[in-house]
Amino acid sequence: MYGTLTLLDLAGAVALLLWGVHMVQSGAQRAFGGESRRILSRGFGGRLQAFTTGLSVTAVLQSSTATALIITSFTAGGFVALVPALAAMLGANVGTTLIVKVLSFNVSALSPLLLLVGVVAFRAGSTRTRDLGRVAIGLGLMLIALARLLEVVTHYEDVPNLRMFMAGIAMAPMISALVGVVMAWAAHSSVAVALLVMPLTGKGILPLNAAIALIIGANIGTAINPLLEGSCGANFAGRRAAAGNLATRLVGAGVALPLIPWIGPMLAHIEPDLPRAVADFHAGFNIVIALAFLPLLSPVARLLERLLPSPVLGAEPSQPLYLDEAAIEFPSIALGHAAREALRMVDVLDSMIEGAANAFRRPDREGIARSRRLDDLNGEIKHYVMRLDPEGLSDKERRRLEGILVFSLNLESGGDVIERNILPFAAKQMRRGVELSYEAEREIESIFQAARSNLAAAASIFMTGDPRAARALTEQKSEFRRREADAIRAHLAQLRKNNARQALPARLVTRHQAVERPSKQVCAGFPTGRISDSVLRSDSGDGAWLGNLR
Secondary structure (H helix, E strand, O other): OHHHHHHHHHHHHHHHHHHHHHHHHHHHHHHHHHHHHHHHHHOOOOHHHHHHHHHHHHHHHOOHHHHHHHHHHHHHOOOOOHHHHHHHHHHHHHHOOHHHHHHOOOOHHHHHHHHHHHHHHHOOOOHHHHHHHHHHHHHHHHHHHHHHHHHHHHHHOOOHHHHHHHHHHOOOHHHHHHHHHHHHHHHOOHHHHHHHHHHHHHOOOOOHHHHHHHHHHHHHHHHHHHHHHOOOOOOHHHHHHHHHHHHHHHHHHHHHHHHHHHHHHHHHHHOOOHHHHHHHHHHHHHHHHHHHHHHHHHHHHHHHHHHOOOOOOOOOOOOOOOOOHHHHHOHHHHHHHHHHHHHHHHHHHHHHHHHHHHHHHOOOHHHHHHHOOOOOHHHHHHHHHOOOOHHHOOHHHHHHHHHHHHHHHHHHHHHHHHHHHHHHHHHHHHHHOOOOOHHHHHHHHHHHHHHHHHHHHHHHHHHHOOHHHHHHHHHHHHHHHHHHHHHHHHHHHHHHHHHHHOOOOHHHOOOHHHOOOOOHHHHHOOOHHHHHHHHHHOOOOOOOOHHHOO
């Protein structure tokens, strides 16, 4: 019973430590997630610059997993090459060790001050201030948890159950490393594992060699998360970056594990304070890996491209490509993925418009059937973004979320118009054997081309938020209304002419004289107005101009 209570006490302190780490990471990501994403997007000029950028961003976010997800998404989208992406991940691995170094010193006396400042800032009202208050509260909880761990270990270090448990972990370096892998993978953080190992090592419950093996395993565990969760689907470019990050750590672990009997005594000689020695190894392990692999990233990238080639088969339109489940915990990253999936809907709708145009130029039943294939990506996007924590979104992120939903909804409406109105009309014309005149074909072609141009403009405005382009797009609504009215008048005039010709002898009416003009369904079927309206209601850029365009 006594040993069970001891383990429960220890588990409570560990849970508080994990929650404090989570608060620090989530608060930093909410406060600086957008800025970090922009910094990373501009920081891939070369491998050294990418390394520095990854280190800096992770030092702020305190989560190498979040940084790896951002880098993976950039690589998957083709915005960054594989070599700079791998360099940035090496920098992120070094950046996540900085807080461990800071907390290896005795700073527990700062916990009341951090909690006080954090609570005041959290109740201040400003979104950024609330997020920074969350960071301060998380740091205070981490310090309290570390102090409690030391207290529990000091009071119960001679408990047989605890000694047996730690002896089982320290049985062999490989077992210790595997335990570290599982712990870091479950906690999504090598920082939490390092902060847990340090007090146990300082009190002599966990040998230094076993602590080193646990740290090695923790570094591997955090590299598994982006590979399993952040690069799913058919996106092999993102998988290469995540796999390369894991491979560098596996190589480092393969070299370091056999050397633990020599590394441990050397560290103890250099730094007699064992908790600091653990923190020093955590930082040194990642620094040595970075120095060893930075010059070798080009051949590593070529090897990854050979082992993970891009598939030749096209992606299924019904399956989302960019909605990574792991990014749900990071709103700024998740919204970026949702926006990319909305842009993929633009490509699907553009292919449908092209298919509809082909149905009028070259009547083909199979071609019409292939064009009836707008999949409910809008539903996938809506389900994805609705899972985001509303309290974790800033005002700008809420506006961005609303804009993504409105934009994707209007794209789906446009696809429904083509699938339910335009394509059935084309199929009907084909069954009746109606042949269009050259002028009618040219007119329909110009309408389809205008719709595709407006769709491309809407996608650009959705990403950039350019007010001048948005105004130009809204002006196209009146142009389409004019075309619709002209088409209706021409169609009615043609019907009157055909009725008049029915009074003439049948031999005077040729097949080509009975050709129909483009109908209202063709001219008015495109969702240009809906798309431009969605752009006006969304916040694709800074949002300052959106209320003045009406």
